[in-house]
Amino acid sequence: MASNILCRKIGYAFNHPKLLRQALTHRSHSLPHNERLEFLGDSILNCAVAGLIFRRFPDVTEGDLSRIRANLVNQQALAELAQTLELGGLIRFGEGELKSGGDRRPSILADTLEAVLGAIYLDGGFPEAERVVVSLFTPLLQGLDPQILSKDPKTLLQEYLQSRRLALPQYIVVAATGEAHQQQFQVECVVPKPSLRTAGTGASRRSAEQEAARQAYEQLQTQN
Amino acid sequence: MASNILCRKIGYAFNHPKLLRQALTHRSHSLPHNERLEFLGDSILNCAVAGLIFRRFPDVTEGDLSRIRANLVNQQALAELAQTLELGGLIRFGEGELKSGGDRRPSILADTLEAVLGAIYLDGGFPEAERVVVSLFTPLLQGLDPQILSKDPKTLLQEYLQSRRLALPQYIVVAATGEAHQQQFQVECVVPKPSLRTAGTGASRRSAEQEAARQAYEQLQTQN
Known part of the structure; x- marks a missing residue:
């Protein structure tokens, strides 16, 4: 058999x-x-x-x-x-x-x-x-x-798109809430093509961007 | 101890x-x-x-x-x-x-x-x-x-938001690619508050919406 x-x-x-x-x-x-x-x-x-x-x-x-x-x-x-x-x-x-x-x-x-x-x-x-x-x-x-061990999600996403000659993502802060010492940022990562939007939250703008980039990168990897 | x-x-x-x-x-x-x-x-x-x-x-x-x-x-x-x-x-x-x-x-x-x-x-x-x-x-x-056994993600998301007196989500088709018999839809689910955007793809508009809703619903549940 x-x-x-x-x-x-x-x-x-x-x-x-x-x-x-x-x-x-x-x-x-x-x-x-x-x-x-x-x-x-x-x-x-x-x-x-x-x-x-x-x-x-x-x-x-x-x-x-x-x-x-x-x-x-x-x-x-x-x-x-x-x-x-x-x-x-x-x-x-x-x-x-x-x-x-x-x-x-x-x-x-x-x-x-x-x-x-x-x-x-x-x-x-x-x-x-x-x-x-x-x-x-x-x-x-x-x-x-x-190399993937040392690269952050924004870098990985950028390299992924560049290697395919695709436009780079934009990061947009859509919300910043909470008081100064405990702020929460919400950032969107907008990839033009393949059209994709992901959201990330974090205690800093940078960490929210990284989280949004991570989600976008993972979605792109799963789509293939 | x-x-x-x-x-x-x-x-x-x-x-x-x-x-x-x-x-x-x-x-x-x-x-x-x-x-x-x-x-x-x-x-x-x-x-x-x-x-x-x-x-x-x-x-x-x-x-x-x-x-x-x-x-x-x-x-x-x-x-x-x-x-x-x-x-x-x-x-x-x-x-x-x-x-x-x-x-x-x-x-x-x-x-x-x-x-x-x-x-x-x-x-x-x-x-x-x-x-x-x-x-x-x-x-x-x-x-x-x-009940969660019989409810689809769009219904679950709607009920979640309604129970908190929050605005309902919008679903926007951002892309439809492929030929007629094998189309791929990409839909965004936009939740006004807490501000959230998720994307879903599927072979029909409905299934792409359900996927986007599922992601939004899961994100809302994790945030709490």
């Missing part, structure tokens, strides 16, 4: 193959499909990667850990992993979805990989799911751009 | 009390403080609650599971749990932070509870941390408003 090859690749054999079958069933095919498992798998993935990088980078700050994780866990990275595992050919689709190329769509590949992780968690417990995540993501740690 | 009382309340005894001590150290006090543990604890919490509600609500959709979790895991809920555990009095602060009431600030209480969960994960493994999360959150499941 083709899914046995998958199990060999990820190094996990299911006690209940029905769970794997569900994880590989797109909602266009039939019930039970994989959307609930994807919800579960998404948080297992984030949690396992958090543990992995927490241990691997004992000296980096919380902010850098978040950045590293966002860099590792995003649709593009997951879709590439799914392609390596040749997941697309194992997914059960409805006819229309298959005809329109669902088995190559990055969002579907990424979601299905998450669903498989959710299924492993239910089948074998968190430590087993974590083990699979660690084996999938450890090779990606080597390819990690060490 | 006061922290022994905490351990009894949460039903977990640390093998390495140093980890608990770090979890209870605010960054204003000294290094090592609890911010890295908080990063870890946040994802453990989300993951454990995902597992809890996945099992507890076998028939609800992925979207409803997300809504239920957002309702359970937010700053206010975490701060209340932290208060029940009398966490505030156990946190080590710098002098300034303590004087300005840090031990009662909801964001600090919520973050510290997350850090404690991160410490349990490192000390005893995921299953132990999960057990503590389940024991803390199971009582909250009873208080869950069953």
Whole structure:
């Protein structure tokens, strides 16, 4: 069976193959499909990667850990992993979805990989799911751009847009509330193309800008 | 020791009390403080609650599971749990932070509870941390408003604002791209007060609006 090859690749054999079958069933095919498992798998993935990088980078700050994780866990990275595992050919689709190329769509590949992780968690417990995540993501740690460790979100956003020859963002203070010693700023980050607006709040204008930039940067990364 | 009382309340005894001590150290006090543990604890919490509600609500959709979790895991809920555990009095602060009431600030209480969960994960493994999360959150499941299961984000956002006598949001289509059979809509949700703008994309205007509303609703819930 083709899914046995998958199990060999990820190094996990299911006690209940029905769970794997569900994880590989797109909602266009039939019930039970994989959307609930994807919800579960998404948080297992984030949690396992958090543990992995927490241990691997004992000296980096919380902010850098978040950045590293966002860099590792995003649709593009997951879709590439799914392609390596040749997941697309194992997914059960409805006819229309298959005809329109669902088995190559990055969002579907990424979601299905998450669903498989959710299924492993239910089948074998968190430590087993974590083990699979660690084996999938450890090779990606080597390819990690060490620069992301030192760059703030505004810089990252600017470089992202510049590298694509897109217009730079504008930052607009939309509100400043509270008394002098305890002010709260709300700043909008407006990206002209792809059109995007995010809001950030903070105790200084700068920190509110950074927060808005972080959200914009993360949205741009997820959209791809 | 006061922290022994905490351990009894949460039903977990640390093998390495140093980890608990770090979890209870605010960054204003000294290094090592609890911010890295908080990063870890946040994802453990989300993951454990995902597992809890996945099992507890076998028939609800992925979207409803997300809504239920957002309702359970937010700053206010975490701060209340932290208060029940009398966490505030156990946190080590710098002098300034303590004087300005840090031990009662909801964001600090919520973050510290997350850090404690991160410490349990490192000390005893995921299953132990999960057990503590389940024991803390199971009582909250009873208080869950069953209505949130059937309400879409636009409705939830509208009701949230109405209940606070605030102006209703506007939805603005800012972009519609792609050909007729595969259009992508980008919609902004503009909340006048507290001033907030979020963006959502979707294959229909309605789904883009729902996504923008969902983000606005979640931001409003986190702000409190």
